[in-house]
Amino acid sequence: MIRLDKWLWHARFFKSRSLAAGVVSGGKVRVDGTPVSKPARNVGPGDVLTFTQGDAVRVVKILDCGTRRGPAPEAQGLYDDMSPVPAPHQPAAPKYDGKGRPSGKDRRDMATKGPFALE
Template identity: 75%
Template sequence: MSGEPRPTIRLDKWLWQARFFKSRSLAAGVVGAGKVRVGGQPVSKPSRSVGPQDVLTFPQGKAVRVVRILEIGTRRGPATEAQALYEDLSPPPPPKTPENPRYEGKGRPTGKQRRDMQKGVFGDEPGDA
């Protein structure tokens, strides 16, 4: 490795620059609550220095994000610029399944189905019942 020092930035500032949080105080709150891990180790100080190749794990909404820092950046720019700062290592979300699938059939018969039942199409013989 070269003798150059590794570029670093505050953790809360990087999370804000990479657009994971709308404000730096929100990012600092999540870090301060101990919900962020750097390299698998919990961090509770927003002033923790991070740099390229660090892996961050933190909750965002109902999902858990895992990202590798590629660059530290210089400003909070547009989303396309922010996406160049990290590599997303998060597992893909589970496939969505309907919570209450609609119950098909076995409801009240339509007029056509009722007439067909009376004719015996569905296995009922006229006169049964």
């Protein structure tokens, strides 16, 4: 058994243990479907963790507790990644067909017809 924040740090999901503890304290981690808010919660092999990392939702099954924060290949052996396949990434800015800078009317048309249109 190992502390949850320590395991997340060992498995290299977070750069520091304090970042891992902050995510757990914020109630953003679930252990076997139950929300956890204490970084000192003990976890062990067989537990399933669900948490967000950036824009992705991670679902991992703990295989081993580990003894140190080793290199990435060693850290990847601590868990089995069961995360859903992420949706294809949509570019932040729409393409404009290479005709130069869009005019004010073109930008208004993009705002009413584009993927981020307000309705």
